[in-house]
Amino acid sequence: MNKLFSQLGLARRAGKLATGDEIVLKAIRSKEAKLVFVAENASDNTKKKFRDKCRTYGVPLVIGFDRVQLGVSVGRPERVVLAVTDKGFANMMQNGLKSMSEVEYIEQAGEGQ
Known part of the structure; x- marks a missing residue:
């Protein structure tokens, strides 16, 4: 789990992370979001909104961790949604x-369509 959070932090520092509802939705629609x-x-x-949007645009979705963990991993206050x-x-x-048990839901691109 710590490795994932480190990777999220690296992605943010590299400018490869979008945060916030509208920004992430825009990244999904423009096919910039990869995860x-x-x-x-x-x-x-x-x-539901992000599950539906990711399914429509074929973007893998992970539902897991909590907003504090996601925020801390990217050096920001609580974060509800992130897009790599x-x-x-x-x-x-x-x-x-x-292999992570903390993840409630993972949908790969193209599943459920």
């Missing part, structure tokens, strides 16, 4: 996520 994280303690409405905009970072994080 989206939504905090497990986000509202049900927020989870670099394929290399996204692949590295997805490989590490496969």
Whole structure:
């Protein structure tokens, strides 16, 4: 888990991370988002909105961790949604996520369509 949070921090410092509802939605629509994280303690409405949007645009989605953990990992206050905009970072994080029990939901691009 610490490795994932370090990778999120690296992605932010490299300018390869989008945060905030509208910015992440824009990244998904423009196909810039390669991997989206939504905090497990986000509202049900927020989870549904991002689950639907990611499914529509074929972007892998992770629902897990909490808003404080996501915020701390990127050096910001609480964050509910993050989008990784670099394929290399996204692949590295997805490989590490496969064995994590803290992750409630992972949907790969193209599933459920």
